[in-house]
Amino acid sequence: MPSGALLFQSVILGLLLGGLYALLASGLTLYFGIMRVVMIAHSAFLILAAYLAWWLHENIGLDPLLSMIGTVPLFFGAGLLLQRGLLSRLRPATLTMMSVLLTFAVALLVEGLLGYAFSGTQRRINLGYGSAGLDLFGARIAVVKLIAFGLAVVALGTLWLLMKRTRFGWALRATIQHRDAARLLGIDTERVAGYGFGLGLATAAIGGTALSLDTTIYPSLHWHWIGPLMAIIVVGGLGSVPGAAIAALLLGLAQSLLQIPMGTTWAQTIFYLALFVTLAFRPQGFFGGRLAQRF
């Protein structure tokens, strides 16, 4: 039986990790809600943002957190372009399947170009505060993990306010709920959908920066993220942001706790196990609504 302090530390780390998962899964949920698109390239952009943070830190000594000033608008624009330039050109009848392939192709492109530009070498940012930690009831929590969690919470909070309190958020939610009805009400759904994609990709920029603080990155790392993230959105119910957030926290916690008896590699299987069990017994996910039952 592991000691109480170790258990407590795992719970804290699991929740911190879950926060990051929740932010990234919310981006995936947004894409799915807007266009029924499973965005495979989401985690590739996550790694791209981490690389940009690393590169800026390495070359001009910029703090990774400041790199977000550039990457967030950049990714917003990239998401907008991706939706307007590529995804909206696909035939509606086969959109779900073909968009998977298209975003998969984008993921391969990003991975290949990253490998070409920065080589496959593993990279890591060395920060002054990288090894600092807090002692909390016998558990030791790295400051960078707290910063990453803080970023995720702030970003999710901003996203929530944007969705609930602004006219744009209403338009976006109306587009997600019923596109035709939204159009009848005078909402320019095409433009709103493009902005929605921009927002989704902006979460990847924030997540990537958070990731770069304490993780060793390499071009093919994104495959390690897309699996868990997709498991999270299915378990939470496709299209449901609160569902994705709850599933992210629970699965992040479960992964962290399972690492104690099983080791890091086998602990990852919890995501796939949860995915298969959910689809076999409750295919619409645990928090999904009407939308999830059809996909």
Next chain:
Amino acid sequence: MPSVSRVLKIAAIVLVAAAILAFPSLAPNPYVLSAGVLVLNYAVLATSWNFVGGFTGYISLGHGALAGLGGYATGLLVVKGGLPAFAALLVGAALVAAVAVPVGFAALRVRGASFVIVSIALVLILLLVFQSWASFTGGSRGLVVPRPFDLSRPEHHRVFYYLFAGLLAVALLVWWLIDRSVFGLGLKSIREDEDKAEALGTATFAYKLMVFVVSAGFTALAGGLYALWFGDLDPVFQFSILTGSYLVLMALLGGVRQLFGPLTGAIIVGVALEYFKVEYGDTPLHLVATGLLLALVVLFMPDGVLPAIGDLIRRFTPGDRTSIREVSAAELRDQRLQNAGGTR
């Protein structure tokens, strides 16, 4: 009298079949022959993929993992189980087909998006398991599978070339039979409109599951044959998400609704892959090339090259309209009125 396009089609098929069978005698060296085996392996895999992708329209990115599983099943049955090579191949394929039942059950309960997610998850989880469970699978050190025949290297390639060609013929025959059956009609109705198919009484879930298992069986046979041919398995290559994407690219490029579409795509992409490997080695640029090609095909040619060629031929043979979709409701009404007038 058979139409021009039909004659052309049959002539093209005979020509391609003859070229495939004559290739080993024409290959200048064993390397080219081994590249030919690889291309045929891709052709079998892409055709197997097309059982699901072509009939039902469900796109799987995980068929690479099913092939890898077939390879490992065969290899492990030979190495640990002591079975003769080809018995192991058949038992291995049966095992993978059995595994495909619960996987398909989870993946096919709901519509497309979950299926794709499960297919990707399958690759990732199998890679994880086969790398970590080193005591059983050999882990990243690999698994060496003994050769089934005591032959020289060129002879070994030649024998396996014909074995792959035989498997390809069987896969194509089964695809053709399903295409013409009521079962195939049900599957295609799922592709066109799953809600309506279900409303009309098609057992959509059972149909999807059945064809997925058949597809997994053929994929595993090809993977197992690859294991016996190549003789060395590494989880990184066997459970690579890239293999699955190559198969999708081949099938889409050739045309998923055509019997010979995946074969055509496999020849184009397979040769291009080999050429790329020889010219540029293993750089990240092959990822860029694959990504670009996949994006271009999805955006501009989602029906593949074979339909494009068919359209070209049809342009020179007017009056040969068979597809229902090319007739508008108004034209149908005119036809009906004409027929009614003719019989009266």
